[in-house]
Amino acid sequence: MDAVGKVPTMPPQSPSHLPAHRTGSATDSRLLTEAVTRLRRALRASIRTDYPWETLPMAQVELLQVLAEHSPARIGDLAARQRLAASTVSGLIGQMISAGLVARGVDPADRRASVVTLTEAGREQLTAWTRAHENRLDAALESLDEPDRTAVRAALPALFRVAEFLEEGAGGE
Amino acid sequence: MDAVGKVPTMPPQSPSHLPAHRTGSATDSRLLTEAVTRLRRALRASIRTDYPWETLPMAQVELLQVLAEHSPARIGDLAARQRLAASTVSGLIGQMISAGLVARGVDPADRRASVVTLTEAGREQLTAWTRAHENRLDAALESLDEPDRTAVRAALPALFRVAEFLEEGAGGE
């Protein structure tokens, strides 16, 4: 497993403004992209292999999380909050209804709109999943030394701001 | 009514004294998960909307990046390096061949193995994509204030270590 070889152990920081044409040093943006990809893959995979029973699709979990806090919600609101297309959420909710995680009703105030509510089963599944998932990720975070852990925690708000910036240009305004 | 009765291992429970507000307190692990999801989605979306011409699938880009540095590579090596199943890489390479980005040959030393090489077109597409992508993400990073930018940079190595930790448990050994 190491013919090609090495995992990108972070090269020290590169000078800020490289001449466009580099295939060897990694910029921050490339490293960030790589980190995001890796984390996403690892997250998905580790959940599956560690807790193979009841594995909810991530996208559904996220909707459950939102629903756990804003109990009856409309499709459009869910979509907006998650920055997904309405059709995507609609489909997801369809699956979740089949799985018994949520129920769909009609908004009496606007009969075009459907309101989604969490079922008991949905709430249970969510807490079970959350427990398993955070178990895993907490373990990973705890495997870091203190400075690393602090660094991650400190970067979280900034990462959200980066996401926001990208979302702005890409979807809404 | 919440005895789901699964998750045999009782979690070590976060090291401390967080009151763990039921619905509303966000742990680091949840925040990190959320950030990763958002960033991934935003990355994909912003590329598509900002540079709708020539949009390469991310998975292909990553392979191109590897190939740009390790010129002829075998499928298995690519898979190992990206932590993907061999069949996944095989399929990706198939698409990339159709697109003219890479070429496939046979390893003379082991004729079962196929070696993949970057074509000129592949290299060009990669640099074009990279330019567009890093443009976008660099802009996002530069929209941050200095402390935020520093925080992100500082967290990168730690994030890679988190990914590594998760990968380990999930199929590495």
Added chain:
DNA sequence: GGTGGAATTTCGGTGTCCGATGTAACCTCG
């Protein structure tokens, strides 16, 4: 010269998303 095992490919399956299209319900305004 046959057998076990490694490298790929193919195939089918799940999940994650989006846009286009259709439909009902809403809202105006004449």
Added chain:
DNA sequence: CGAGGTTACATCGGACACCGAAATTCCACC
């Protein structure tokens, strides 16, 4: 009141991102 435009959703088809289980071909070693 009714035509028209708009909104909220559901459905459909399609692109992408993955994986695991066969089938294939070749290597290595007795």
